[in-house]
Amino acid sequence: MKRIGVLTSGGxxxxxxxxxxxxxxxxxxxxxxxYGIYHGYSGLINGEIKKLEVGSVGDIIHKGGTMLYTARCPEFRTPEGQKKGVENLKKFGIEGLVVIGGDGSYRGAQKLTEHGFPTIGVPGTIxxxxxxTDFTIGFDTALNTVIQAIDKIRDTATSHERTYVVxxxxxxxxxxALWSGLADGAESIxxxxxxxxxxxIISRLKRGHQRGKRHSIIIVAEGVGSGVEIGKAIQEKAKMETRVTVLGHVQRGGSPxxxxxxxxxxxxxxxxxxxxxxxxxxxxxxxSNKIIDFDIDEALSQKHTIDSEMYKLSQELSI
Incomplete structure (x- = not known):
């Protein structure tokens, strides 16, 4: 193999x-x-491909985001779009591809392999x-961003004696949510x-209030639902002043x-x-701090799970 490509895709x-x-x-x-492929699978279809040298990637190791940019590409989900991508790879003489991204990016890599093009996935998602894999690229940085934000929110929650939903x-x-909640001593995750x-949740808040606790932090993963709606429900049922902070895309940015x-x-x-x-x-x-590799079909066929012992511990420590 004498020539390979690399792209970043998804979030x-x-x-x-x-x-x-x-x-x-x-x-x-x-x-x-x-060869760098710009704007993910969209750039692959459109031929946005450029040779990269040693200096092309100088001074980027400390920067967030991706120098190759990224984009969603519904067209690549179709056989026609996939064939266009393979044709462009062959046009540039590229013999193998590294795809950096999440499960959606992996599905694209899987399709390229089905079309006979060697592709390797690298897990890049917060x-x-x-x-x-124990960890994906970006998770640790996003986690620390969240922790820093919650630390600041706790200061104002303490000052105003409020319950904050994050x-x-x-x-x-x-x-x-689980890692940041455990790291920051959240009352509920x-x-x-x-x-x-x-x-x-209401019972835990009231129990804390009765023993003199004047503020609480509740962490809500976006997959559960709207933090705003959950905050409203807590305020109505607990009769406690409640504020909501949606951290949003700030979690994706920053120096790794x-x-x-x-x-x-x-x-x-x-x-x-x-x-x-x-x-x-x-x-x-x-x-376990060892770099491993496994079939991409295996990664896509399995269901993501959390550390149940860690979740149990978070509940035990938030009494």
């Missing part, structure tokens, strides 16, 4: 740039040309919802994997943490190695 996440850098420099180290991202996964009982930079570098480099080994339809990940 951006801090550390994507570090992964792109690793792919480019690992490949060039092994005397392989690298949601941490890719089965088979809605965090994660799509259908509750990892950001609402995640889609476990459901919730509003009466229990050291953990995400190192993880992205390790995963991006391993993806190149897999292509050199003649592998295809694989995805890379990390388990």
């Amino acid at each position: 951006d996440s801090p550390g994507m740039n570090a992964a792109v850098r690793a792919v480019v420099r690992k490949a060039i180290y092994h005397e392989i040309e690298v 949601d941490n919802d890719i089965p088979g 809605e965090v991202m994660g799509r259908d996964a509750g990892d950001i 609402l995640i889609p994997e476990a459901g919730f009982d509003m009466d229990q 943490t050291a953990f995400d930079r190192v993880l992205a570098s390790r995963l991006g480099a391993r993806a190149v190695e897999l292509l050199l080994e003649g592998k295809e339809a694989r995805t890379v990940g990390i388990q």
Whole structure:
């Protein structure tokens, strides 16, 4: 293999740039040309493809977002769109592709492999919802962004003696909510994997109020529902002054943490190695701090789960 491509797709996440850098420099180290595909699968269909050099990825390891940009592409879900993408890859002489993104990006990679084009997936999403890997690129940075925000919210919650509901991202996964809630001592954590009982939440709030507690933090994963609506329900039932903060896309931005930079570098480099080994339809990940790879079909067929022991602990510590 003498020429490979790399693209980022789906929602951006801090550390994507570090992964792109690793792919480019690992490949060039092994005397392989690298072509960047801009705007994800949309750019693949439209031929937005450009050769990358060592200097092309200089000074990006510390930057959030993705230098290759990203976009949604409904057209690539069709066989016609997929064929256009493969034709452009062949037109540029690209023999293998690294796709950095979440499960939607993985489905695109899966389709390319079905069309006979070697593709490797790298998990880049703040949601941490890719089965088979302990962590995805961007999760740690997003988590720390949320924690910093909750720390600030707790200060004003204490000053005004209020209950604050904080809605965090994660799509259908509750990892950001669970980890940030445990790290910040939230009174209740609402995640889609476990459901919730509003009466229990109200009971916990009132029990805390009775023992002299004057403020509370409740974390809501967006997959559960609207934080605004949940905040209204709490205020009406608990008769406590309640405010809602929806953190939104601020969680996707910012300079990646050291953990995400190192993880992205390790995963991006391993993806190149897999292509050199003649592998295809694989995805890379990390388990117990070891870089692993497994079938991309396996990743897409499994259901995301949370750490049930961690969730139980969060409930025990929020009495």
